[in-house]
Amino acid sequence: MSRPDDSGRDDRESIVGEAGERALVRPFHGLVIETRRLVLRAPTAIDAPAIAEIADNPHIAQNLTSLPHPYRTDDAIAWAGDATEDGEQKHLICLKRADGRHTPVGAISLDHRRGARLPTLGYWIGEAWWDRGFATEAAHAVIDYAFLHQGHARLSVSCRVTNNASRRVIEKCGFQMVAQELGHSTFFQAVVPVDRFQLDRRTWDSLRRWEPLRLAAV
Numbered sequence: 001m002s003r004p005d006d007s008g009r010d011d012r013e014s015i016v017g018e019a020g021e022r023a024l025v026r027p028f029h030g031l032v033i034e035t036r037r038l039v040l041r042a043p044t045a046i047d048a049p050a051i052a053e054i055a056d057n058p059h060i061a062q063n064l065t066s067l068p069h070p071y072r073t074d075d076a077i078a079w080a081g082d083a084t085e086d087g088e089q090k091h092l093i094c095l096k097r098a099d100g101r102h103t104p105v106g107a108i109s110l111d112h113r114r115g116a117r118l119p120t121l122g123y124w125i126g127e128a129w130w131d132r133g134f135a136t137e138a139a140h141a142v143i144d145y146a147f148l149h150q151g152h153a154r155l156s157v158s159c160r161v162t163n164n165a166s167r168r169v170i171e172k173c174g175f176q177m178v179a180q181e182l183g184h185s186t187f188f189q190a191v192v193p194v195d196r197f198q199l200d201r202r203t204w205d206s207l208r209r210w211e212p213l214r215l216a217a218v
């Protein structure tokens, strides 16, 4: 992981979580996260055509709260343009290729704007790359960063009750369901039922420390 703005200045902000817990949170400053197969970095206007090509898909928009549909290059430019300004931590998910170049395959965000109940995870992967574990790999990295480096105590994520693939990603990250509620959908211009999940730092820490099984010879 690298953090370009590494001046040593303490720029953390105090936030209050849903259960009244306080945390000091470091805002997002152009962070780059590398995983085994992926690079997560801030999107730029140069990425806009590639983002628009994969995000312009009703199978993606119908499962997200507010992704425009149809999704045009201008939408991607607007999304990339405010990537470091509005307090929503946005990463373009890029696949590392054998030739050393990176191919955009999706996006993941952690929304910790003032007024948000809890820092909230959101993600999508281009349909051509579904079921290869990319959403889970990206989510694991963003969650690790949130707990290890940003001081968050608890994270939230929601998915439509019909979104079984996202539910699996959420389960594979250790989230537990806390509520079923109605959420707005830009795609349907209506409210839709969603399941809401939370993951607290202690549960995450315990899962990360799960030791490999050792069988004793008898």
Ligand SMILES: CC(C)(COP(=O)(O)OP(=O)(O)OC[C@H]1O[C@@H](n2cnc3c(N)ncnc32)[C@H](O)[C@@H]1OP(=O)(O)O)[C@@H](O)C(=O)NCCC(=O)NCCS
Pocket (backbone or CB within 6 Å): 059, 060, 061, 063, 064, 122, 123, 124, 125, 126, 129, 130, 131, 132, 133, 134, 135, 136, 137, 158, 159, 160, 163, 164, 165, 166, 168, 169
């Ligand atoms: C949800 C989404 C991000 C998953 O991305 P992905 O990279 O395919 O996810 P992963 O490969 O990491 O994991 C998908 C899991 O769901 C499972 N899955 C896929 N389709 C499924 C289905 N219809 N029913 C049940 N499970 C399903 C996969 O088998 C896999 O689980 P496994 O590892 O236990 O086998 C992707 O489908 C997507 O972008 N959908 C549209 C946008 C969206 O739903 N975003 C999330 C909003 S909450």
